[in-house]
Amino acid sequence: MRVLIVEDEPNLRNQLQATLEGAGYAVDTASDGEEGHYLGSTEAYDAIILDLGLPEIDGLTVLDRWRKEGRTMPVLVLTARDSWSDKVAGLDAGADDYVAKPFQSEELIARLRALIRRASGNASAELIAGxxxxxxxxxxxxxxxxxxxLTAQEYKLLSYLLHHKGKVVSRTELIEHIYDQDFDRDSNTIEVFVTRIRKKLGADVITTIRGLGYSLDEPSEASV
Known part of the structure; x- marks a missing residue:
């Protein structure tokens, strides 16, 4: 899963990036609202962590612009502002959840997992196929x-397919969602990871749909 952190405070931004990468996420970062808006408008993210007190463009404006542009990715607002009026303003602008600083990393990651699960239609913390x-x-x-x-990248690929069980996921979509912005998108590593996962979990766990991509289904529904 790929996450964008938009936070202007360097230490917190770096800490969040290290924490999320340690939890298995591909992470991009932005240090101001202008850069954050651009990345959120042009890249594919499974969720965004957005500070409200940003330079260049404030977080509420960034969020409002994303929603008006039709961007529907889950957004977790992260801010030092903790009054009820700021929470209401963030939610009304299109935020999906709200965490006030200071916060516990475990809580933030749990909220992020829940947002990503709900966005893909999964209510349970366990993803199951057969x-x-x-x-x-x-x-x-x-x-x-x-x-x-599984290796970190094998886990990311399997997790993304399980979050989107029953759907055909293209190679391009997988690359966009399991790697950060700097990854070489001409790489053939997706095919390598699919082969490794099949060796570990079974040859029929992931179905190749020629010309379209990959699908992970319940065993009774899968076809070769």
């Missing part, structure tokens, strides 16, 4: 109850 389970809280993957060790 005997494969991925726990978004612990990052553990099991097959028939047995733990399966």
């Amino acid at each position: 005997d494969i389970r991925l726990d978004t809280r612990s990052g553990k993957v099991t097959k028939a109850g047995e733990p399966v060790k």
Whole structure:
């Protein structure tokens, strides 16, 4: 999953980036509202963490512009402002959730996971397909109850497909959502990771749809 952090305070921005990357997210950052608006308008994100007190363009204006542009990604507002009026203004501008500084990293990550799950139509913290389970809280993957060790990139790819179970996901979409902005998008690593996941979880866990991309379905629904 790919996340954008728009925060002008360098230490907090770097701390958030390290925390989210440690939790398995691909992370881009912006230090002001102008850069944040541009990235949120031109790149594909599964969620955005947005500070309200930003230089150049304030966070509420950035959020309002995204929504008017039809951008529907979940936005978690992060700010030192904690009055009820600021919370109402953020939610009315199109925020999906609100966390006031100071905050606990565990709470922020839990809220972020919940936003991403809901945006993809998943209510549970566990993503399930047949005997494969991925726990978004612990990052553990099991097959028939047995733990399966995946690399960070294999986990990101499997997680994205499970979040969008039953849908055909193109190679381009996978690249946009599991890698940060600087990744070489001409790379063939998606195919490599799919092959590795199939070896670990079963040859039929991911279906290749020729010319379109990949699909992960319940075993009874999958076709070769």
